[in-house]
Amino acid sequence: MEKMRMESINMTEKNIEKIGALFPNVITEAKDENGKLKKAINFALLKQILSDEVVDSNEAYEFSWVGKNASVIEAGKPIKKTLRPCKSESKEWDTTQNLYIEGDNLDVLKLLQESYLGNIKMIYIDPPYNTGRNLIYRNDFSQDVDTFLDESGLVSEEGRLVSNPRTYGRFHSAWSSMMYSRLMVARNLLAKDGVLVCAIDENEQAPLMMMLKEIFCEGNYEHVCVSVVHNPRGVQGINFSYTHEYAIFVYPSNGKMISDRQIKEEDVSWSQLRNWGGESERTDAKNCFYPVIVSEGSIVGFGDVCPDDFHPKQTEWNDKLAYVYPIDRSGVERKWRYARQSVESIKDMLRARPNDGGFEIEIGKQTGIQRTIWVDKRYDANEYGTKIVNSLVPNGGFTFPKSLWTVYDAVFAATSQCKDAIILDFFSGSATTAHAVMQLNSEDGGKRKFIMVQLPEKCEEESLSMYSNICEIGKERIRCAGEKIKADQGIKAIGLDVGFRVLKLDSTNMKDVYYAADQYSQGLLATLVSNIKEDRTDLDLLFGCLLEWGLPLSLPHTSEVIDEVEVHTINNGDLMACFSQNISETVVKEIAKRQPLRAVFRDNSFANSPEKINVEEIFKLMAPNTSVKVL
Numbered sequence: 001m002e003k004m005r006m007e008s009i010n011m012t013e014k015n016i017e018k019i020g021a022l023f024p025n026v027i028t029e030a031k032d033e034n035g036k037l038k039k040a041i042n043f044a045l046l047k048q049i050l051s052d053e054v055v056d057s058n059e060a061y062e063f064s065w066v067g068k069n070a071s072v073i074e075a076g077k078p079i080k081k082t083l084r085p086c087k088s089e090s091k092e093w094d095t096t097q098n099l100y101i102e103g104d105n106l107d108v109l110k111l112l113q114e115s116y117l118g119n120i121k122m123i124y125i126d127p128p129y130n131t132g133r134n135l136i137y138r139n140d141f142s143q144d145v146d147t148f149l150d151e152s153g154l155v156s157e158e159g160r161l162v163s164n165p166r167t168y169g170r171f172h173s174a175w176s177s178m179m180y181s182r183l184m185v186a187r188n189l190l191a192k193d194g195v196l197v198c199a200i201d202e203n204e205q206a207p208l209m210m211m212l213k214e215i216f217c218e219g220n221y222e223h224v225c226v227s228v229v230h231n232p233r234g235v236q237g238i239n240f241s242y243t244h245e246y247a248i249f250v251y252p253s254n255g256k257m258i259s260d261r262q263i264k265e266e267d268v269s270w271s272q273l274r275n276w277g278g279e280s281e282r283t284d285a286k287n288c289f290y291p292v293i294v295s296e297g298s299i300v301g302f303g304d305v306c307p308d309d310f311h312p313k314q315t316e317w318n319d320k321l322a323y324v325y326p327i328d329r330s331g332v333e334r335k336w337r338y339a340r341q342s343v344e345s346i347k348d349m350l351r352a353r354p355n356d357g358g359f360e361i362e363i364g365k366q367t368g369i370q371r372t373i374w375v376d377k378r379y380d381a382n383e384y385g386t387k388i389v390n391s392l393v394p395n396g397g398f399t400f401p402k403s404l405w406t407v408y409d410a411v412f413a414a415t416s417q418c419k420d421a422i423i424l425d426f427f428s429g430s431a432t433t434a435h436a437v438m439q440l441n442s443e444d445g446g447k448r449k450f451i452m453v454q455l456p457e458k459c460e461e462e463s464l465s466m467y468s469n470i471c472e473i474g475k476e477r478i479r480c481a482g483e484k485i486k487a488d489q490g491i492k493a494i495g496l497d498v499g500f501r502v503l504k505l506d507s508t509n510m511k512d513v514y515y516a517a518d519q520y521s522q523g524l525l526a527t528l529v530s531n532i533k534e535d536r537t538d539l540d541l542l543f544g545c546l547l548e549w550g551l552p553l554s555l556p557h558t559s560e561v562i563d564e565v566e567v568h569t570i571n572n573g574d575l576m577a578c579f580s581q582n583i584s585e586t587v588v589k590e591i592a593k594r595q596p597l598r599a600v601f602r603d604n605s606f607a608n609s610p611e612k613i614n615v616e617e618i619f620k621l622m623a624p625n626t627s628v629k630v631l
């Protein structure tokens with residue numbers, strides 16, 4: 001129920017509303033003297049509207065909002081956090097290359113910087129659409145988070161999740177800030193030839209496009225907005241019924257980055273590459289008379305344009321190679337539809353069909369080029385999103401998953417030439433992207449790996465869901481989808497990676513040891529014997545080291561007992577670690593003997609500094625190239 005105001009009306013707000021009614025485009029968002037956000041007037045624009053002359057000549061082509069600078073600062077701020085592995089919730093821990101990470105994606109993206117810098121071939125994201133209904137995770141940037149949330153009155157039960165209702169003065173700014181900092185950090189992870197695809201609807205499509213053009217600057221990157229008909233029945237508005245949303249593709253401008261979606265052989269219609277009808281003869285375009293070279297039924301190349309006095313047969317054999325010319329059944333010398341220099345780029349669309357001891361060269365109607373409108377029943381989010389998730393995770397109650405095939409086609413488009421790509425989705429929801437990656441790998445034999453990031457946000461329809469949070473739904477979906485794909489594909493799925501390592505965002509493994517001298521008490525000194533938090537396991541520390549050393553979190557891990565302590569090995573010697581409290585010289589020598597690239601121990605594993613110096617000496621002698629560190 002609405003509360004009584006018990007105070008006089010705010011005249012300034014009323015005046016702003018009146019001006020806004022006359023000149024709607026001068027309404028903007030600004031901070032008041034307490035740093036709170038409110039509706040305001042863009043006076044420069046109002047002045048200009050009321051003047052016949054140019055009022056302000058300090059113009060720039062820019063996209064800005066309240067909080068933009070703060071979001072840039074936020075993107076660069078270091079954090080004291082870590083990712084803690086959770087073996088019990090993982091699947092096929094020892095062999096999988098896939099990751100499922102729980103936590104706020106800004107923090108997670110920051111932690112992944114060293115390990116995945118420039119290594120992600122594709123980022124697919126489907127962020128909250130800012131419909132006025134969503135909860136978005138936000139920091140006020142200028143204020144301490146808790147103070148901000150207390151003041152805003154928008155705290156949800158989860159503490160740091162805040163809703164972003166349309167009535168809130170900062171509706172668009174909050175969403176833009178949330179996205180900007182994350183995209184800035186994510187950009188560092190994208191490979192030089194990487195592709196980012198971002199799903200969005202009409203609410204924030206325009207700001208998102210501006211933001212992407214700024215972060216992935218125009219000139220170096222292309223930005224293409226594909227319309228995806230995801231709801232053929234339409235969402236009833238007052239004037240329009242929305243049937244589509246968008247997938248913005250961002251990719252480097254230098255060359256072919258995006259492939260057309262997989263079309264089944266039987267769906268392709270074929271026609272002659274040879275011209276027919278008017279102006280189709282050799283003399284009409286001499287540069288279109290050259291051989292197509294076929295070996296064992298496949299097109300392997302193209303010969304040079306033939307000299308005028310060379311008159312071959314339709315198919316000339318040279319040992320096992322067939323040279324096919326554009327000569328018709330009546331022996332008329334015609335021409336190919338494309339010149340020699342263009343045909344290379346469409347080689348994948350051609351086939352050689354055996355015919356009378358030679359070959360006919362045909363071209364599939366498929367263009368090989370993505371269209372900017374995706375219309376197909378496979379993109380229906382209800383049929384191939386909600387229904388698929390509900391069948392795999394009954395009683396999950398996850399709302400608005402993407403169609404599996406929308407994501408599948410996007411992943412195919414970006415990675416068909418790079419089948420071992422790492423694909424990152426840091427708004428992963430019900431993990432449609434993981435499902436699509438496994439599905440595609442099972443069909444084309446790819447070894448793509450996924451990294452899903454998802455906040456353990458309570459389910460929207462909590463009362464209807466059997467699951468405590470969205471991560472539980474995502475993980476269960478991957479488990480079930482993997483098994484279903486294996487059952488459906490049978491022998492084709494042998495060796496398919498359907499596992500994932502679960503990691504959870506948490507505070508740093510290290511105790512805060514920076515106390516002022518007068519803060520030390522007997523009790524405190526006792527707890528500081530170790531600088532590592534008591535609840536942290538060997539595995540926590542090991543993965544903390546991987547992050548710090550910039551090693552991928554999916555590397556194989558083995559452990560063994562040497563002289564009664566556990567010793568860990570990553571990727572056959574990229575890193576060896578022992579976090580026991582008491583490490584004997586035997587253990588140190590055994591690790592050094594194996595000459596790993598890196599070795600790490602606990603600082604307090606060694607009783608005193610001479611022991612520590614001894615370790616350094618052992619490594620200098622036995623493994624001089626090993627980089628040795630202590631926690």
Ligand SMILES: C[S@@+](CC[C@H](N)C(=O)[O-])C[C@H]1O[C@@H](n2cnc3c(N)ncnc32)[C@H](O)[C@@H]1O
Pocket residue numbers: 103104105106126127128129135136137400401402403426427428429430431432433453454455457470
């Ligand atoms: C539109 S949904 C993604 C749906 C997904 N593509 C699917 O098909 O299931 C956006 C997801 O992002 C998550 N999310 C929002 N803010 C986040 C944050 N800061 N960090 C991680 N996940 C977040 C939400 O919980 C939600 O599950």
